[in-house]
Amino acid sequence: MQAIILAAGESSRFWPLNHGHKSQIKLLGRPLIFWTIKALAENGVKDIALIISPSNTTLKEDLKTVAGDLNVKLSYFVQEKPLGTGNAISLAKNFIKEPFFVLWGAEVSAKETIAEILEKYRSEKPATVLVGAQTNTPWDYGILKLEGERIIEIVENPKSGQEPSNIKVVGTYFLSPDFFDAYQKLSKHHEADFVDALNLYLKDKPSELVLLPKDTPSLKYPWNLLEISKIMLESEDFKNYISPSATIGANMVIKGKVYIGPHCQIGDHNVLRGPLNLESGVRTGAFFEIKNSVVQEGTHFHSGYVGDSVIGRNCRFGAGFITANRRLDRGSIKSVVKGKKTDTGLTYFGTVVGDNTSFGIQASTMPGVLIGFDVNVWPGLVVFKNIKDSENFKN
Secondary structure, eight states, X not given: OEEEEEEOSOOGGGTXXXXXOGGGSXXXXXXHHHHHHHHHHTTTOOEEEEEEOTTOOSHHHHTTTHHHHHTOEEEEEEOSSOOOXXXXXXXXXXXXXXXXXXXXXXXXXXXXXXXXXXXXXXXXXXXXXXEEEEOXXXXXXXXXXXXXXXXXXXXXXXXXXXXXXXXXXXXXXXEOTTHHHHHHHOSSOOTTHHHHHHHHHHHHSOXXXXXXXXXXXXXXXXXXXXXXXXXXXXXXXXXXXXXXXOEEOTTOEEESOEEXXXXXXEOTTOEEESSEEEOTTOEEOSSEEEESOEEOTTOEEOSEEEESOXXXXXXXXXXXXXXXXXXXXXXXXXXXETTEEEEEEESSOOEEEOTTOEEOTTOEEOTTEEEOTTOEEOTXXXXXXXXXXXXXXXX
């Protein structure tokens, strides 16, 4: 078996953590894409193509030990321009010699799904297996049209009341090599032509559906990391982990599941509330509390409170930093993404902070604020709106 992992694209909706591909964000000491590769390897899929963008100069370095660690073969293909999923997959046409998976880079909980797909393939021998999950908002997704258990078509974003079912496509696909013939037959190629090719392919080829009991998390926005972190940390396989090289201050309290990476330094009288992921080299001062957050390498906190937040690498937080993580009316928190107000669906959400950003003493952030890469926030300020990359924020 072979696989294609999609790790190109600009990850523009993932700002301010999109200075690499979003699948390079670390959880439990490894980039998310590692856990996707591991899920494949544990199901015997060890010949893997990765589609990357030309600007991504760090992914190969991040994965340099993975081939040996997981006994897999990794091949890289560069998508020169962001021309969509179909174009990305087509780059590996000559690589594919047998039935293959297509996955996004951050399918961290894909192990069981892959196993179900393989079971379906071995018993029924379909040309393709798609994965679906029920949704209450079918107009937001690609929705499956079914005849019995056979997939007839994928209908993109159907109008309310006209949806063919309530089952949306989940981003793990199993295809046969002749799928590329269908892709080449398309009269016109565009960024969404992967679905066009699938629909053409489904007309003539037997298909099967794996219906998940519940939806799997996607990584569209940076706050989705909080859900993914929770799933990984609260899985049956994970036990609380404190690296042997970490140092722990007096009277630290841990509540819930936590990962504390190598060379972390946790100060006196800290409260760590899980699910919590602290990557290598994170430091906290005395009298600090952090809850349900993901923090990347080398970030330092003094005193204060961080809740329900995602923090990039090598950030600095002065004494008394506070994240507000609840609206006064307890409503759903909204963030501005690419100039558009977006409902996060979360009633607890602090902030997302890009790499290399610093906060002066007594600074604070309002719920849902996104703060860019390489920003300086002056002391005593309350951040009510997004701050662009490289801004010196004084008022």
